[in-house]
Amino acid sequence: MRDRAEALILRRARWRPAEYVFWLLAFAALVLFPDRHLILNEIAILALFAVSLDLILGYAGLVSLGHAAFFGFGAYAAGLLAKHAVAEPVIGLVAAGAGAALLGFATSFLVLRGTDLTRLMVTLGVALILGEIANQAAWLTGGADGLQGVAMDPIIGVFEFDLFGRTAYAYSLVTLFLLFVAARRLVNSPLGLSLTAIRDNPLRAAAVGVPVNPRLVAVYTVSAAYAGIAGALLAQTTQFVSLDVLDFHRSADVLLVLVIGGAGYLYGGIVGAVLFRLVQDLLAGLTPQYWHFWIGLILVVLVLMGRERMTSGVAALARAGVDRLRPGAGRATKELRP
């Protein structure tokens, strides 16, 4: 009995064959698709950004419409560092991640209280504020012209960035892989379990001794660091930063990516990033002006089909919206279901 319990709980964390295949393919793409490295690099960065959002949305149940705040902060941090101080990329990544973590920690206290709607508005607000600061501080960021003159040194002094994105993809992929493995450990740890518990029922989580708010602060901080590193990767591999990194569409896109791939199992962000970018590429080739029409249609169909892996955050939000439309129906209905 005891051994069965142990086997069952340890089984959650075991690497499955499909996962090995997935990562082998991702690394094999370095050799297999030499002319696609630029887009693969973008996918890897978007995937890391989506994994970051999955940590707070898919696991802890914190919705955000402003995750680009951390992505953009990381991008500017890495760009400015390279331009004015150190142009070695790995140092830049660590610094950008640490800076974004600080920003995440500071703003996490804003999302602890309130409903999903408040969280959406607060996160959106933080991203808007940062976007405007970056716009106004043109002396530092280049404003609307973007941050020019970012030139990166070779990675750890050895691997030079090339025009075809080969080094860039390898660099982003290795970063994604290492951070993914860490995130995978985290979500399968006792701390990760407590996050899911908080998402499901914060009242009961507190009643069994989980310090709810400190855990949310912790995961929000980690998520912000991940997003910052994703932004730094973009700045370093494109050697350019524009206001676009803080734009609302980045926050919306990454949410879309997670909905497409499915939240709450980490691979959703990666699968979603691949699909999103490939579909975007395909549709933009077919109908350059209308690709948003198609992605919108896909989104609507996907959500209405009620996918199993639909993010519980978005689903809860939809429920809350429906409840609000139905007079007299309170939140308690959710709990009454046996």
Place this chain on the structure above:
Amino acid sequence: MTPALETVGLQKRFGGLIATNDVSFRLERGARHALIGPNGAGKTTFINLLTGVLAPTAGRIRLEGEDVTGLRPEARVRRGLARTFQINQLFRDLTPLESIGLAVSERLGGGWDWWRIAGSKGAIVDETAAIADRFRLTDVLDARTGTLPYGKQRLLEIALAFACRPRVLLLDEPAAGVPEAERHELLAAIAALPREVSVLLIEHDMDLVFSFADRISVMVDGALFTEGTVDEVANDPRVRAVYLGEGTDA
């Protein structure tokens, strides 16, 4: 010996309404004590005061002699006061194994471990398996809680409180809504609670009260109406009048 749990002159007002009226109550160590009363008698308010969900207007609450009146709910849990909920408060997406393991690991101080795979600490697994076994959850260890039969969910409800290793356990209508076929398991698990845990049972089900409790307190209109052994209360004509009159076949 100091009682396991004690209230002195406990009062709660909601505006003009007195929901709890000067309740002085003792739960002795190792007791099997039931609190009964008609609907609206203030039993749930009383529980919320004991656990710290509500703050009393007046009066004190002592847990094993220590005044806990001003402590937050979590702090009372850490001092050994756990409760179950009348309406299930479970983690729907976790399995019973994960839910109990979580409660045990938080209590044993492993809750912040983020690099360690859950289940890799022997002591936590040992205790989790023992609790699952005690509450007859071994056959559904790995099923999503949201998909469990209602009776199993009620068992998990108690198991989660038990995983906090309480010295005082408040059971808020543990058998409410459980279908007849699933009741036996639940009642057996409640009957088998270890003797050193003092239990206060809030219940409407008179069969359960009479089979489980050795003492009964009756609450009416927010005040303690009477208290005594099972026989005393069952044969008290005034109690029959206010409460048992609903079902005198007991």
